[in-house]
Amino acid sequence: MSTVFGIAGALLLxxxxxxxxxxxxxxxxxxxxxxxxxxxxxxxxxxxxxEGLSMDRLKEGVTVKASYExxxxxxxxxxxxxx
Numbered sequence: 001m002s003t004v005f006g007i008a009g010a011l012l013l014x015x016x017x018x019x020x021x022x023x024x025x026x027x028x029x030x031x032x033x034x035x036x037x038x039x040x041x042x043x044x045x046x047x048x049x050x051e052g053l054s055m056d057r058l059k060e061g062v063t064v065k066a067s068y069e070x071x072x073x074x075x076x077x078x079x080x081x082x083x
Contacts, residue, residue, distance in 0.1 A: 022067050022068065022069055022078065023067070023068055023069075023070075024065065024066065024067050024068075025041070025045060025047065025065075025066055025068060025075070026063065026064065026065040026066075026083070027041035027042055027043050027045065027063065027064065028041065028042045028061065028062070028063050028064075029041060029042075029058060029059065029060050029061065029062055029063075029064060030042045030060065031060060032055075032058055032059060032060060034055060036048070037049045037050075037051070037055065039058060039064070041064075045075065046074075046075065047066055047068055047075045047076075047077050048074050048075065048076050048077065049076075049077050049080060050076050050077055050078055053077065053078075053079070053080055057082045058080070058082070062082050062083070063082070063083040064080055064081065064082055064083065065080075065081045065083060066079065066080040066081070067079045067080075
C-alpha cells in the first residue's frame with residue numbers, strides 16, 4: 001500500500017515541477033517564419049511553435065499569449081492563444 005502512495009506522490013511531484021518550468025509570455029507578433037515555425041514579438045522575444053500546434057491563426061500584428069518551455073536555449077511554445 002505504501003508503494004502505491006509513493007508512486008502517486010512521485011507522479012504528483014513531477015506534475016507540479018513540470019508546471020513550475022513552464023513560463024508565459026504575451027505580445028504582438030512582429031514577424032512570422034512558418035518554415036522555422038517561429039514568431040518574433042515586438043519586444044524582441046523569439047518563440048518557436050512546437051510541432052502539433054497550429055499556426056493558422058498566427059499573423060503579423062495579432063496579440064498572442066503563449067506558455068513555453070526552455071529547450072536547448074530556445075523558448076518552445078507548448079500552448080499559444082490568439083487574443
